Amino acid sequence: MILRQRVLSRLLVHLPWRRPPPSLSFSGCTAAVPLRSGVQWRHLSSSSSADGDCVLDKYRIAPDTHALVGSPRLYPTTPSEVIAYKKRMMRSFPLPFIRNVSIIAHVDHGKTTLTDALLRRAGLLPEGATGTFTDRLAVERERGITIKAQTCSVFMRRTTPAGVEEEYLLNLIDTPGHVDFQYEVSRSLSASDAALLLVDVSQGVEAQTMAQFYAALEHDLTIIPVLTKLDQVLNDAQVDKAMQQLEDSTGLLRREAVLTSAKSKEGIEAVFAAIIDRVPAPTGREGFSDLRQLPLMHPDSEQRREAEAALVPLRALLFDCWTAESSGMDNSHLAGDGGDPTLDLRRGGAPLAKEGVYCLVRVLDGTVTPETTVTFCHSRHAFEVQEVGLIHPTLHPTAALTAGVVGYIFLPGLRKNEIRIGDTLCTLPTKRHRLASATAAEAEGEAAAADAQYVVHPVPGFKQVQPVVFAGFYPDEDEYISQLREAVELLCINDPSVTVEPLHCQALGQGLQLGFLGLLHMQVFKERLLAEFHQSVLVTPPQVQYKFVATGDDPADERAWQVLTVQNWRWPHEGVQLYLEPYVHATVVTPRDYLNAINQAALMQFRGEQEDMRVIDDARVVVRYRMPLADLARGFFSLVKSASRGYATLDYDDPVYVESDLVKVDMVINKAKISALSLICPRRDAQEHGRRMTASLKENLLRSTVDLPLQACLGNKIIARETVKAYRKDVTAKIHAGDISRKQKKWADQKKGKERMARRSLGTVTLDQNVLAAAMGATTAK
Numbered sequence: 001m002i003l004r005q006r007v008l009s010r011l012l013v014h015l016p017w018r019r020p021p022p023s024l025s026f027s028g029c030t031a032a033v034p035l036r037s038g039v040q041w042r043h044l045s046s047s048s049s050a051d052g053d054c055v056l057d058k059y060r061i062a063p064d065t066h067a068l069v070g071s072p073r074l075y076p077t078t079p080s081e082v083i084a085y086k087k088r089m090m091r092s093f094p095l096p097f098i099r100n101v102s103i104i105a106h107v108d109h110g111k112t113t114l115t116d117a118l119l120r121r122a123g124l125l126p127e128g129a130t131g132t133f134t135d136r137l138a139v140e141r142e143r144g145i146t147i148k149a150q151t152c153s154v155f156m157r158r159t160t161p162a163g164v165e166e167e168y169l170l171n172l173i174d175t176p177g178h179v180d181f182q183y184e185v186s187r188s189l190s191a192s193d194a195a196l197l198l199v200d201v202s203q204g205v206e207a208q209t210m211a212q213f214y215a216a217l218e219h220d221l222t223i224i225p226v227l228t229k230l231d232q233v234l235n236d237a238q239v240d241k242a243m244q245q246l247e248d249s250t251g252l253l254r255r256e257a258v259l260t261s262a263k264s265k266e267g268i269e270a271v272f273a274a275i276i277d278r279v280p281a282p283t284g285r286e287g288f289s290d291l292r293q294l295p296l297m298h299p300d301s302e303q304r305r306e307a308e309a310a311l312v313p314l315r316a317l318l319f320d321c322w323t324a325e326s327s328g329m330d331n332s333h334l335a336g337d338g339g340d341p342t343l344d345l346r347r348g349g350a351p352l353a354k355e356g357v358y359c360l361v362r363v364l365d366g367t368v369t370p371e372t373t374v375t376f377c378h379s380r381h382a383f384e385v386q387e388v389g390l391i392h393p394t395l396h397p398t399a400a401l402t403a404g405v406v407g408y409i410f411l412p413g414l415r416k417n418e419i420r421i422g423d424t425l426c427t428l429p430t431k432r433h434r435l436a437s438a439t440a441a442e443a444e445g446e447a448a449a450a451d452a453q454y455v456v457h458p459v460p461g462f463k464q465v466q467p468v469v470f471a472g473f474y475p476d477e478d479e480y481i482s483q484l485r486e487a488v489e490l491l492c493i494n495d496p497s498v499t500v501e502p503l504h505c506q507a508l509g510q511g512l513q514l515g516f517l518g519l520l521h522m523q524v525f526k527e528r529l530l531a532e533f534h535q536s537v538l539v540t541p542p543q544v545q546y547k548f549v550a551t552g553d554d555p556a557d558e559r560a561w562q563v564l565t566v567q568n569w570r571w572p573h574e575g576v577q578l579y580l581e582p583y584v585h586a587t588v589v590t591p592r593d594y595l596n597a598i599n600q601a602a603l604m605q606f607r608g609e610q611e612d613m614r615v616i617d618d619a620r621v622v623v624r625y626r627m628p629l630a631d632l633a634r635g636f637f638s639l640v641k642s643a644s645r646g647y648a649t650l651d652y653d654d655p656v657y658v659e660s661d662l663v664k665v666d667m668v669i670n671k672a673k674i675s676a677l678s679l680i681c682p683r684r685d686a687q688e689h690g691r692r693m694t695a696s697l698k699e700n701l702l703r704s705t706v707d708l709p710l711q712a713c714l715g716n717k718i719i720a721r722e723t724v725k726a727y728r729k730d731v732t733a734k735i736h737a738g739d740i741s742r743k744q745k746k747w748a749d750q751k752k753g754k755e756r757m758a759r760r761s762l763g764t765v766t767l768d769q770n771v772l773a774a775a776m777g778a779t780t781a782k
């Protein structure tokens with residue numbers, strides 16, 4: 001993060017490292033990216049020039065040379081094929097022929113479409129298949145965005161000029177672009193050796209493009225720029241502009257850029273060629289890791305002693321997990337409407353086992369095979385592997401995963417609470433292998449020891465992510481809490497950034513307090529619970545995490561900061577020295593036309609302070625604000641999108657806590673305090689929040705036969721009040737004549753009845769999803 005901020009600040013101060021612009025021609029290009037000769041690119045847009053032929057002269061997509069051939073190696077079916085296949089798999093992928101690449105970009109710049117095109121080109125997807133293959137989750141297809149990073153291994157064959165046929169194993173990871181899912185991206189990057197940085201030619205470099213670029217830099221990866229959607233450009237100038245932006249903002253040279261159009265399936269081979277030629281092969285130690293991986297040998301034989309001496313301790317980084325229930329491995333959508341119903345993408349794909357966890361690993365050293373006993377370095381728990389394999393693009397068991405390969409292993413004994421994403425798997429204990437010591441002095445001794453090669457050094461793992469938005473999740477009916485807890489636990493295996501705490505509210509009963517990386521993350525989690533686990537839930541208005549320092553603690557010491565929730569709030573500031581509120585730096589990249597609207601909203605509605613403003617090019621500006629995270633989460637993101645018609649982009653960094661005057665606003669409905677609607681906010685927002693909440697509840701609460709008073713309170717003080725009026729039966733409807741006292745008697749009876757009912761229905765307000773959604777709307781919109 002520090003590196004990212006440093007680089008960003010350098011970027012904002014006129015890019016000192018900017019390289020001189022090279023000549024515009026591609027003549028200096030390497031042979032691997034054959035951009036020189038090419039057919040003229042005819043523009044397909046209806047808005048092309050008068051003669052209907054808009055031609056790109058300077059920039060052309062590299063034509064296919066058909067030097068690369070995809071070779072799907074699907075899992076064999078007959079026993080003899082199985083044996084031949086396993087033998088081949090064991091030895092066919094030495095390190096120099098493996099490439100591990102993540103595909104990163106800003107939202108909607110075409111990562112998924114390009115990955116699909118790559119898989120199609122490699123022969124993995126049938127031509128008739130419709131829909132996006134890589135967006136496998138129902139919620140991804142519904143929303144049209146990627147939420148989970150998806151991995152797929154591809155085999156490509158190439159004949160060298162000397163006539164030697166080479167086969168490569170490429171592992172592609174399609175990542176999400178939305179800022180809420182950045183954790184997925186950073187995990188994918190740590191399993192890769194390079195990143196394809198996609199830039200949509202018509203949009204140019206955006207805020208998330210830069211965020212992803214810095215993330216790849218932090219992981220020290222080779223970055224290959226790829227310009228996508230070339231079928232949408234009108235002229236060379238547009239491509240030129242995108243190239244210039246790329247060069248100015250990242251320092252990547254324009255002649256390194258690969259030009260593609262995933263829609264028209266052009267330039268796909270050039271992408272493959274760039275991956276093979278420019279991505280460094282993984283480094284690691286090849287060899288068997290466990291004697292059980294070798295053929296049977298006599299225990300006293302020389303051969304066995306040699307084999308034992310040559311063992312390489314396994315090191316594999318665990319970077320994703322899933323279970324049968326939360327896998328998203330359902331490809332039925334591809335053969336859906338308009339698709340060929342006979343398409344069977346599961347060809348050879350193994351069905352998902354029910355009990356146990358699938359772990360996606362990047363093998364760094366050694367080999368893992370079925371029946372290998374692997375140990376988690378962190379917990380020291382050991383498990384026997386039942387199956388290993390590649391995702392191709394469904395699960396395909398193989399005989400082994402060797403050094404450099406990204407694949408899955410299935411651990412039937414692993415329980416949900418034993419998983420720690422980022423942990424290293426090793427083969428321990430063996431006679432010789434042991435884990436590296438934690439202390440520096442011991443580590444030094446180990447390095448000097450004769451058997452240093454047998455010491456396993458765990459991978460540093462991933463940075464712990466901090467949830468920024470919290471919400472209470474309650475089951476529809478109180479008794480379904482155990483099912484909800486189970487579903488949340490299973491889904492958390494697939495989404496490890498979510499934090500879970502038990503929760504209780506008088507009106508809604510037992511629930512769970514879940515922490516998310518953003519509002520979209522929260523909504524997607526809720527939708528996944530419904531789509532994959534059939535759990536419909538009531539969700540309370542989201543909150544950011546506030547902290548407090550207890551009296552007597554040192555405010556300068558971060559370890560003394562305690563999490564503040566509506567549950568542990570102490571009245572009135574009992575034992576609390578000070579409260580802390582999270583602030584972030586939000587960077588907005590916007591076309592100039594929309595700057596005014598965004599700036600005004602940021603300063604007036606969202607308590608933003610403008611820190612910096614720079615012009616990137618003649619059309620766009622970068623603005624940096626310091627802003628409370630609560631305001632950013634509440635609606636600034638959607639405002640930036642709506643005010644700029646989707647053209648502006650927003651990125652923000654980790655929160656910094658500053659002192660703030662916080663209060664707890666309680667909602668009282670019909671004299672009962674509803675803790676699910678209580679909210680902590682800065683004092684200056686309390687009144688407005690209370691008013692919005694009561695107004696929203698008034699509109700959405702069901703009217704009953706008695707008046708329902710709604711109050712927003714700060715302790716004992718009422719700061720906003722509304723009443724949901726009761727239905728009133730016309731009790732005098734049948735009285736057509738007579739004295740007024742007859743009517744008055746009826747009204748008096750009605751009044752008494754209502755008072756009786758009001759006494760009985762005290763505190764029995766039913767909160768349904770509509771009410772909570774309204775409350776959420778009141779909290780999230782300004």
Ligand SMILES: Nc1nc2c(ncn2[C@@H]2O[C@H](COP(=O)(O)OP(=O)(O)OP(=O)(O)O)[C@@H](O)[C@H]2O)c(=O)[nH]1
Pocket residue numbers: 105106107108109110111112113114144145146147175176177178228229230231232260261262263264
């Ligand atoms: N014309 C054209 N449209 C494209 C091309 N590639 C992608 N698109 C369109 O761009 C939109 C976004 O594409 P996606 O592949 O979902 O983008 P993404 O980067 O995966 O998006 P996220 O995963 O949500 O970040 C879709 O409507 C695609 O049809 C292309 O080469 N040409």
Ligand SMILES: [Mg+2]
Pocket residue numbers: 111112113145146175176177
């Ligand atoms: Mg996508």
